[in-house]
Amino acid sequence: MDDAHRIEIPTPFDVGRVNCYVFAGGPLTLVDPGPATDAAYEELAAGLEDLGYAVADVEQVLITHPHMDHFGLANRVVDVSGAAAVAHRDATRQLRDPDGHLDREQALFRPFLTAMGVPEQVVETAVTLPDAYTEYQEPLAVDRELTDDDPVDAGVDLRAVHTPGHAPGSVCFVAERGPVAFTGDHVLDHISPNPLLTVAPGTDDERTRSLPAYLDALDRLQAVDADVGRPGHGDDVSDLSARIDEIRDHHHERKEHIADLIDERGTATAYDLMGELFPDLPATEVFPGMSEIIGHLDLLEDEGRVDVTETDGVRRYALD
Ligand SMILES: [Zn+2]
Ligand SMILES: [Zn+2]
Incomplete structure (x- = not known):
């Protein structure tokens, strides 16, 4: 298949564990090391040790998208190992300065949610909640910025497919062999990924149109024709194309329900x-x-x- 090992990293979030994938057949490569907690670091180190490696051996860290349960620990791994951090170019500003990103989100979404009819007190709670979680991410300097279709050498040949929607700068890494897609949170087996609103890349004060972007990106991933999805949470998606159809149908039904x-x-x-x-x-x-x-x-x-x-x-x- 794709020769990737899965280490299930604990997170302090409701979503539960996050999957870190390890490619050991070439430059030692991680996909999504997990959040910035000691527990996550210890499980990552233990998982690598089982494979005969140490954190210091990591040469490359690939980030599927700029959410802290996936990338939070990356800076610590890079500090210890000198690994190169690799992410899509639309994610790099948020990765480099996650607190600044949160400030921009709060400035944008306070007035926006009010205009969308949300009562003032609820707006304040919704917008300030992420303040409690900033400790689970460390700023990450990206060494290599990806664009759609860029190749990545992880011992196996990977290709980055740009899949914004759940987050800007989301990428799926597709292994030519299989083919298998490492989907981050773009496609999960049992959860329909949320098209979270955020600040549009390259702007300070425009929001993303996340769901239209997400559905376009589903089409783009489906066109790759991978058989299996290896997601950021939970078990493998055994029939990726069928799962993409299911998610698309779910949004179509919900859209019609909202119209009604x-x-x-x-x-x-x-x-x-x-x-x-x-x-x-x-x-x-x-x-x-x-x-x-x-x-x-x-x-x-x-x-x-x-x-x-x-x-x-x-x-x-x-x-x-
Ligand atoms: Zn996410
Ligand atoms: Zn996630």
Whole structure:
């Protein structure tokens, strides 16, 4: 297959463990070392030791996307080993300065969520929650910036497929042999990856249109025709193409459901729709929940099916 070993690294997050993949047939290469915790470092070191290596032997660290459960530990690995850090160019600014990225997100999403109908107190909680997690990531200087289709030598020939949507600068690494795709959080077996909103790469104050980008990237990955997906969390995806179809169908159904909800109400804010679709959402889930709703509203907008009006600074959606 692809000759990659999987080390399941613990995280302090609800998602559970994160998969770190190790290629030992050439330059010793890791895909996603995990979050910046001592527990993660110890399990990584133990997993490498089982394979006959030490952290100091790592030569290359590949990052699938700039989320702390995947890249947080990378800087420590690079410090110990002198490994080269490799990530997509749209991820490098966030990786280099994750705190600055969070500041930009907070400045952008406070007014944005308010305009989407979210009450002030809920906005504040949703926007400041990530402050509690900054300790799980260390800034990472990227040595090699990837663009779509770039080759990466990990002993096996890998190719980077740019798959933004869950995060900007997300890449899947496709091993020519198999073919097998290392999918990060772009495709998971049991979870439908969230099209999280964030600051668009290369801007300070524009948001991503994450779900339209995500669906385009699903098409791009499916075109690679890999058989198996090796995801950032959980077990292998045994039929990658079928799983991509499932995720696409799920979003299509949800989009139609949201269109029906708008139809029933006449007009609705994104926050109204989130309340209908996900009642009693805990504060920790408001940002992902709003990302999900707004992603589907973006799709309906792109299809010319909704009208957006703004009164008193609040945006309302109606069917066209
Ligand atoms: Zn992620
Ligand atoms: Zn993740």
